Every structure is written in C-alpha cells, then in structure tokens.
Amino acid sequence: MANKSIQNQKLGILGGGQLGRMLIQSALDLNIDINVLDPDENAPCKHISAEFTAGKLTDFDTVYKFGKSCDLLTIEIENVNTQALKKLQSEGKKVFPQPDVIELVQDKRTQKRFYKENNIPTADFVLTENKEDVRKYTDRLPAVHKLGREGYDGRGVQVIKDKEALDKAFDAPGVLEDLVNFKKEISVIVARNENGEVKAFPVVELVFHPEANLVEYLFAPAGISERVALEAERLAITVINTLGMVGLLAVEMFVTHDDQVLVNEIAPRPHNSGHQTIEANYTSQYEQHLRSIFNMPLGDTSAVLPSAMVNLLGEDGYSGTAKYEGLEEVLGQKGVHVHLYGKKLTKPFRKMGHVTIVDEDVAVLRQKVDFVKNTLKVIA
C-alpha cells in the first residue's frame, strides 16, 4: 500500500539546492523524512533535511553509501554517479527517476539520438567529437553547438554564427544542432507513477535572459493556440511513456513560426519552469514528484489562476553576502509570492530565488512582472 510506504520509507535526495529545498517544504506536509547529499556544506537544504551529508554526487562510494541508508532515492540534479545508483537498484532500492533515464539525459548526444529513434520531433543535428570535427560542418552554420555532458543552467551551449566563429566550438564530444528560428519557447511538466498513471501540467511560455542563457521569466498559460498546446502535451506524454520513467519530467520545446513543436531538452526532476505551480495550480510540481515516486495517485494539474514566475538572479557586478533590495515594495503588491533560496552568497546570474505572481488578468500579470524585474534586486 502506497500510504504505508510514505510513513515507513526514508527518502534520499541527491542534491540539496533550491529544488531539493522546495521538495522538502512540500514533503513536510506528508510527514516524509528526507536525507540529503550535497557537496556544499551550506546547501539550501542543510537546515531542513532530516539528515544532511556533505559529499560528492559524482563519487561512486559517496553515493552508494548514502543510498544504502535510504529506501527510496531521487535527484534534484542530473550530474550524479549512476553506477552507484544502478548497484543500489540491483540491491532492491527504489531509484526514481531510474538510473538509465538519468544516464540518457546526462548526455545531450544520447538525448538527441533518443528523439530521433523514437520519431520525436527535434531540431536536426549531427554528433561532433571535437573542435576539429565541427569544422566539417560549415554548410550547417549558423548552428547551436552543445557540449554532450555537464552543461547546466545555460553553460555548455553556444551559437556558432559563421565560419569565423568556429573557434568557439567546444573541443569535446557534442551536438551541432540546426538553429531553430522559433517564435516561442515552451515547457510541459509531466509526471508518471509506477502504476503508469500520467498527468501533464498546462503548457508554460518561457522567456530567456539574453546574457545568462537561462529562464528570466515565464507565463502560464502560454500564449499559443489550443492545437499547439495539445501537441506539446502529447509530445511530453510520449517522451515520458517512451522512457518508461517514474517521476517528474520537464520537457522544453520550441514552437516554430509555422507552429511546429520541436523537443529541445528534457530534465527528469522538478524544474525551473514549474515553480509557479506552488501557488497557481491545484497540485505543485513538488508534491506531484513525491506522489509519482511514492506511487500515489497523481494530483490535479490544472491552474487555479493565470500566473507568471520571475527568476531572481544575482545582479551582474555584485558578489558576496546577498542583500535583497526592493523586497518590501514587491511584497506590497497583491498576488506576489517571494521565494528566497537560503543562499548566503550572491554572484552574477546566480539563482537566488524566484517570485510567483498570480492574477486573473493577464495584462496585470505582465505589468507586475515588469514591476518585480525592475524593483527587486539581489546585490552584495
């Protein structure tokens, strides 16, 4: 019985950052005790985990030993030692998402091959082994070069405009992708439990920061047609079912000018594009992740109100002990929810928090996004 599991199973998370922190905030409501492993002694989860272990997520022995003390394991970051997770799984521990799914996602090359093999629409690409290799494909430029492994939060991705820019190419295994002339970037978060129940959250529209290459803000629902929304949901569900994964999966997609939907990247965990569900939806992505990995019935994903989410990034030019300028002004606005991540130190573009805004009127929502962006600053 699943509810028996919740009371008696010890959940371990690999990673103790903001995603783990919000997962714990949600887990508290279900009396789920969570142990956390993170390399940073001052990780955001430090004070709120049942047990906190400082250690490397990529080290076999560290992950294996941590996993032995838990009954069920999950992740809040993909860059973890999957060999240790596979051994734990073979010894009877539950690991969700499954280690083979994490491995597939860790490398953008296997991700892209997976889309191709399963007829999931994605931008055309070639695999490249090193910088020299990329020079063969001048006819494909302009293109996006992505590092196969260890890219994160906008690192490991760059546009190569023309032959002159080829020198920027990564000198390691990667993917050279067609530059998609998209009109919108969107995301669908979908969950699947062990019973095979699947539910998708409504499509959100992402706006990226021009310099930092990570989400600056988002709107839910996305400003797209019903047809495109249905296609995006269908694709997200296809991806999670094809992977056969248990847990939460974020599927980032492009909408082209002729309304094609292409899968860009996936992340098998709670995701930046689902933060707004805490306030704006009947079930939050964090609770949905817990429901899926504990094989509980999935929660209703519909929105209570339209919403926006603004990432609160460390202001460029400031490093050191974080100060939050304009917090009081922002808290004075109706429907504004501030989430700070408990990080003592700021640096340029570091994710320090986010702000969710709910409002029945989408025009008001847009005004409030501008107000928050212009008012709340993380300085040092």
Add this chain to the structure above:
Amino acid sequence: MANKSIQNQKLGILGGGQLGRMLIQSALDLNIDINVLDPDENAPCKHISAEFTAGKLTDFDTVYKFGKSCDLLTIEIENVNTQALKKLQSEGKKVFPQPDVIELVQDKRTQKRFYKENNIPTADFVLTENKEDVRKYTDRLPAVHKLGREGYDGRGVQVIKDKEALDKAFDAPGVLEDLVNFKKEISVIVARNENGEVKAFPVVELVFHPEANLVEYLFAPAGISERVALEAERLAITVINTLGMVGLLAVEMFVTHDDQVLVNEIAPRPHNSGHQTIEANYTSQYEQHLRSIFNMPLGDTSAVLPSAMVNLLGEDGYSGTAKYEGLEEVLGQKGVHVHLYGKKLTKPFRKMGHVTIVDEDVAVLRQKVDFVKNTLKVIA
C-alpha cells in the same frame, strides 16, 4: 528599513508545535532563520528550525536565556513566561505580540474584563473564585464555566446545565458566562504591524467537534449576511487596535439567532481557524504573521477560492505510533491538500494534521468535507 531587518534579525519562537512548523515553512521563503524553544524533544519543529532548544516555556530562566540569543521573539502558544519576555523587552528585544497582550489573553478573566471595559460585545458573565463561589449563581444556569488560566484546545471549559451539575464547576478562579444560544460560531483573523497598518481575513464559519470541544471543520466564506460579516470584521479590528498589539490575532465570535455578534475568545498568534489561508488566500496567515512582526507591508487577505478545512484528530480509542488510513483515497480528490504535523504518536483527539479543500462550488466543498471526514483516519 524592514527588509534589512528580515535579512539580519534572528527570530525566536516560543513553542515548536504545528503552528510553529507552518510558520517556519512560510519563513523559509523569506530566508528568515528561526530558533525554537519547546519542552518536547520531538516537537514538530525539531528538524526544520535553525536551532532547536528543549526547555520549559513557563520557566523564567529558560525563556530569558533563549530570548537573549534572538533579536525578535514571537509565540505559537500563550502559556509562556511573560516576566522573562518583559525583561527581554525592557532590554531592547522586540517581542510581538507584546508580553502585556499575552498576559491579558492568558487569563480568561482579564480577557472578559477587557471586553466589558472597552464596550466590546461579549456574553454576560461573573467572575468566580472557586467551586463554592459558583454555587451562588444558580439563577444564572445553564451557563458556561471557564477556568481562568491554562485552558487549551477545549480543556478548561464546561457547560453547567443545572444545580445538579454544579459539582463539575472548576475549583479555581474562573468565569461563569451566559450560555449563548448561537446559530453560528465564526472567526476573523486580523493582523497589525508596527506602522499601525491593519488587515482582516474574510470571516470563516467554525463547526466544533461534539466531544472534543475543538474545531472539527470550517468553511470560508462563512454562511452569514454581509451585515454580520462587516460587523465581525469591525469587531476584530477594534479588538486589535484597542490592544495596540503587533502580530496576528484570531478573534472567535458567536452569531446569535437575532444576528448579534459577540466576541468569545481571542488568541494572539496563528490559529486553527486560519490554516486554510495557505492554499485558499492570496496571503497565508503565517506569512501575514511574519509580515506584521517584521513591520513589512501586510499582504492581501482576500480568498482565491472558497475553502474548507478539516482537522485531522487522533481517532478515539487509538494511542501509539500514528498510521494514516485512507490517505491515498483523499489525495485522489481534486483540490485536497493534506498537512500532517510530523507527530510520531497519536492519542484520542490529538491534532495530528489538517486537510484543506478548495473548490469553486460550495456544495462540492461540503461533499468533500464529508468524504475526508469519513475516509482519512489517524489510528495506531
């Protein structure tokens, strides 16, 4: 500047039960570090406070020493040593609610005198010193006899129906109150910050458990006329302004059959009658409490959706390690949010958690309250 305060002040809470736990869950979003003092080594706040101290809340030295390590102090239970708080206050610590307000509320006799002196409508009463004293007032029966001090969660209150029942009277200082033939019990939660800004939450309707004498469930909004709702809000605002208190105040009231509103009792802290605000209102009572004591702008109190809240009480006849029967069935319902309090042991009528239900349709809300009451049980 208030936002500077939040970053630099250490908040201490006297009491580490479920109210403190939900306050910490909210405080995490604002990077507020909270130290907790509670006599129970396994209190619900244990694992999520920045620092947890086990110690008696009624002991002068314990409270004083704890308070010295904090900049700002608040409570989640009234039964604390106010002498220590007064000394801390005189030494420059901020204590909200103020110790004199806590003292006034600790004794139902001073509470009742306060209403009378300030022309706040309340049930007629006489003060009684002991059991013998109560016998003088046979002409006032049936009446409610309340212990002056240390009543909590329904303890220390009883109805004396007639002369034959006089033997049940408390043999300690108390209040003998007219038995109000009310049609509804309601509550208004109101907040006030140091700037004097005051905001009230919408009126909720309380339904009490017939045996346990504590809230079994509630509905928001209350099923009362606009006029009665305005009068209830006006009274709550009058009480907090008259007290001059800073923080959150729950004002429980009776609505009589001729639509008079009478103040019954007050509690200067987050309250059982405000749990549903976490999901159902733009601002939760917990965030509002933090905003008020840190002198931040108060949040919008309006409801996003109609809601109900069901207290999850330990089932009569069961004591021991808690098990949650029917959790899965309840989680399968749309708009249902389960909050468990992290208590390992259950006993009859112990508050083990609560369930909030949101729905646009009030009739559906009532059906779901019945479903939750009949389905989710805390047994051992």
